[in-house]
Amino acid sequence: MNRREFLIRSSMITTGALMPRKIVKLFQESPFRPVRGDVGYFLGRGGTIGWLSNTDALVAVDSQYPQSAQAFISGMKERNTRTMDYLINTHHHGDHTGGNKEFLGYADHILAHENVPGLQKAAAENRGPETVANQAYADETYTGKWSNDMGSEKVHCMNYGPGHTGGDTVVYFEKANVAHMGDLVFNRVYPFIDRNGKADIANWIKVLRTTADELESDTIYLFGHGNPEFGVQGSKEDLIRKSDYLEALFAYTQKSVNEGRSLEEMSEIRQLKSFEEFNLEGWSLSLASNIQAAYLEITEGTVK
Ligand SMILES: [Zn+2]
Incomplete structure (x- = not known):
């Protein structure tokens, strides 16, 4: 088989062309995806x-959220009979902590950066009493860095200061060489910049570069959200791409401010030059919302 044939065959295997239909279906349907x-x-x-x-x-x-947390827990119980050692929250947002309550009695501990419980409580209070009643908070918090030997794996949690929120964690599984970035990376789409949740775009750029520098060149990264074309699993290049985007966003907004343009005027552009793939049709977050966050950070500073 020459290289070209090999590549064609390999792509047929990954698209399932050579797999029995039943196996293909199982493969496509399982929400549990092994990485490394x-x-x-x-x-x-x-x-x-x-x-x-x-x-x-x-x-x-x-x-x-509660329902998908239940699906995760019941699927995991079929795979592993242990009780869970840790649930780690990458940050406080409801689409990352909304299922915490389902883990009580299953996970021994919930761990997060020290700022997370406060931010989570404030965000829940903003949404009303029903949301407040459905929260479960970290019982263990850390500052800076947390590491723990977990059987044959070594797990690290790193906080490099504010980025997407004021309490972001990068979770690194050292032996597997896989890192979960939470929402520090919305892969190849416009991110949510949570100004009220203490986001800091200028530092966010540094957080991504520091992470890419400190971890291995072949580390596999997982992302909170992603453009379906690129997915939620990627490499160092995706971190650099996100930090380049944030840098371009900040530079464009700063230049517009310097030229005396209003927020409305600077928000009129359709996309940032050379970041076309971020413009995903139907995506709920817009470039205009990102420009507004950058504008407020430049003109008023971050929210303390
Ligand atoms: Zn988030």
């Missing part, structure tokens, strides 16, 4: 759940 080593991710509704599952450790990263 004992680490994988789960797709339900909301931010991507990451997991580490082996005979001596069980960890989840983020909890989505």
Whole structure:
């Protein structure tokens, strides 16, 4: 088989052309996707759940919403009979912590950056009493960096200051060499910049570059959300692309401010030059909302 034939055959295998139909269906339908080593991710509704599952450790990263958290937990119980050692929240947003309550009694601990419980409480109070009643908060928090040997795996949580929110965590599974970025990366789409949740675009750019520098060149990254064409699993290049986008957003907005243009005027552009793929049809977050966040950060500073 020459290289071209090999590539065609390989692509046929991955698209399922050579697989029996039943196996293809199972493969396509399982929301549990192995990534590398004992680490994988789960797709339900909301931010991507990451997991580490082996005979001596069980960890989840983020909890989505109650219903998909239940689906995750029941599927995981079929795969691993351990109780869960940790649920780690990458940040406080409802599509990452809304299922926390379902993990009580299943996960021994919920871990998050020290700013998360406060931000989560404030966001829930904004939404009303029903949301407040449905929260479950981290019982263990950390500042800066947290590391723990979990069976054969070593798990690290890193906070490099504010970015997407004021309490973001990068979760790194060292042996598997897989990192969950939470919403620090909305892969190749316009991100949510949560100004009221203490976002900081200028530092966010640094967080992504520091992460890409500190981890391995072949680290596999998982993202909270992604453009379907690119997915929620990627590489260092995707982190650089996101930080380049944020940098271009900030530079464009700063230049517009310097030239005395109003927010309305600077928001009229359709896309940032050379970031065409971020313009996903039907995506709920707009470039205009990103420009507004950058404008407020430049003119008023970050929210303290
Ligand atoms: Zn988020």
